[in-house]
Amino acid sequence: MQPVDGASNRGWHVKTWNHTIMDSDQIILELTGPLERAVGKTELCLPAAGNQMLGAVLAALITEYPAATSVLGEAGRYSAAEGDLPPGLLVVRDSAAIHARLETPVCAGERLTLMPMISGG
């Protein structure tokens, strides 16, 4: 994958990726904190074919693991063509927190970390 755009939104570094075809038909999600606890898995794979939007990936996660609603909310909120993610949900790609939105492209073979911000003291 090669970064093709360095635009920014609200100061975040944003990269849109010129995805190449990956030798995989899955998206790998690493879950942390309350989301990991709710789903009961540190890592999971969702079936994927080609490029899709992050919102669709999150909706698929909730459909497959309904307990995720306690952190992510209902799957229906991710059906919009574009929009913000829930507040405090970081998406980490290649060890960098990206400015992720519902319309952020995700391709098969990618690995993302879903990291809800925590506040325990």
Next chain:
Amino acid sequence: MLDDESKTERDSLQEFPGDPFLTDIEKDVYSWQLDVRDFGESGQRKLKGASVLISRVGGLGSVVAYELAAAGIGKLILAHAGNVKQSDLNRQLLMTHDWLGKPRIESAMRRLKELNPRLEVLGVAENITVENADRLVGMADCIVDAAPMFQERLAMNDAAARQGKPVIEAAMYELDASLTIIHPPKTRAFRDLVPDVPEGWTRRFPVFGAVSGTIGCMAAMEAIKVIAGFGDPLINRMLRVDLRTMRFQTIRLM
């Protein structure tokens, strides 16, 4: 080794005017840490001249306060409401059985003064709110955020951003922990990470004292580095710690 950009970021955090001389007793007490590379007597004097606000001295903040007191910070301002409960005692290391039912802030101040009688400590029996955040932040050079509720974190970060003060953002949940420094415009604002209170976060969270203590020690070290101006603080980076697997990861926040 720091690159030039990191040095610029680090040096620009040096906005602490206090730089008092050390007494002979202080030189003796801190003699082992005076040998730390890039710290020395200059760093120790900066610590002595600095004040730190800690939002809540529970499982995380109590360890931050203890380590900063041990290291010779000049002044601590502690904000924490309520009385000591039995369920505090698995992690809130400044609270003791003999103080059950009495104000937490008094127990914390007492324990810190036992450790370091030279420490100036101001206890405020309030949690951070929108109403008191500017006043409390205004008392300190540097802020450590160890509050359990996002409402408190947002109010304090908003105030710190208005006043140009660095915030050491430390948090934990079960065996996970995170740590970063928020100091706009050198870093993103906390609201860029958390625009509003996340859904589903509750006042009670699963916690071992060893987890909050681990990240508390790291937060104290970040505060020392920021105040004394050495090392490579977590500017535009977030440390994520998973103590279940002992995996440590540094995430870029750009």
